[in-house]
Amino acid sequence: MEQLLIIKIGGNVIDQPEALENFLNEYAGIAGKKILIHGGGKIATDISRALGIETQMVDGRRITSRETLKVVTMVYGGLINKTIVSGLQARGCHALGLTGADANCMVAKKRSGKNIDYGFVGDIEQVNVNPVKQFLNAGLAPVFAPLTHDGKGTLLNTNADTIAATLATALCVTYEIRLVYCFDKKGVLASTDEDSVIPRLTLAQYRHLKEEGIVSKGMLPKLDEAFAALQAGVAAVILCHASQLQLAVQHHPPVGTTLSLQ
């Protein structure tokens, strides 16, 4: 099977211009078929504040009011996505910016919370792999903003980690996929020591670390989804520092943490 890299870059990297430039160099330098998914970062919060829109967070999740949806559509779909696309094109990477609405790539359903109304947040229901494959076959490198749509004219805010895992799962019938989460840590850490990277994390070890409360709370959804992607047939999942992407995908053994079912 043909190889495909699916790489997610977190908002904390996007917020730092130098770190972002460095990441774009790393990303553009990787050959072969690849897809990038970017997060949001603090810019949306800053813009919201400047526009007098209150950002409400519940359990680390942004509540997306109609006004907030406009801001994230502007910031994620416009400012961040196009900055990354033009930055990649300048580096010879044939990037194409997308949201789930573009070419109808990802259709989501507005989340109906039991106790909380998350607002315009979407849970992906359908990935249309054909346009994505057409773009890849045309030599393009899709760059997804964390936005989907409901197919009825409403855009929805969707977590970038989830988009990455869902795309990887949907495309693993066609491609041998490595899913890489780039963030501001060197991998999954065994302690508060930034260098305590666990090179290989099995599902059993992860469950143990989870029970012991060793893995930080913010990492749990990411890792749960990543292990689910592995179980669904994604060939490999790696978590690494954004500045070490090439070492994570071009070297053996990779830097960072490689997840493993057994």
Add this chain to the structure above:
Amino acid sequence: MEQLLIIKIGGNVIDQPEALENFLNEYAGIAGKKILIHGGGKIATDISRALGIETQMVDGRRITSRETLKVVTMVYGGLINKTIVSGLQARGCHALGLTGADANCMVAKKRSGKNIDYGFVGDIEQVNVNPVKQFLNAGLAPVFAPLTHDGKGTLLNTNADTIAATLATALCVTYEIRLVYCFDKKGVLASTDEDSVIPRLTLAQYRHLKEEGIVSKGMLPKLDEAFAALQAGVAAVILCHASQLQLAVQHHPPVGTTLSLQ
């Protein structure tokens, strides 16, 4: 030759939700290969004001400071483009949102004014028709925001009328192109009477109207570029009201004003 419709929709239509919805119905209802280019509208000015960024205009042209560039990237490339794309997808039109940076479709040069520094405004130097043709052949309907890039990592603000005429000119080797400018008038008017539409306007008549000062100043660049596109080989240019798009492209004779070289 295969037919292609290139349609430009002005900012004044985008600013009115009902007019925009109506236009999207008209646009989605047209069969065949088509490309939409949208303008900016007042939203960017409103957002700039709210963010405390001063909008400077010279001769009806926005001066694009670095801060203004961020706002237009958000508003044109994000909010407006993705609102249109999701609205078209909801109507069964397989839209794909683009800027000139995406797939490197349009490369521009930052304008160096003699007396005025226009800031981050780009004049198109190169249209890469291959990705555009690939999208059309894949059954997609490209939707262009009025943004280009310099190929070196900088996005540039580019007039939507100019993008429409330039795309039409670049693609007329491959397609029989009808270029349609949709706006809030019924066509080119012979007087201040909104119903005084000139059904067929020849280049000689246009020159005469121009000398007499009958055509409004804001229309001149649009018409100059439109006649240049005709001279370059575009099959037809029509100017019509946004609510009458289908009557302009599906009926004979078309409503609105049809430009003609002779």
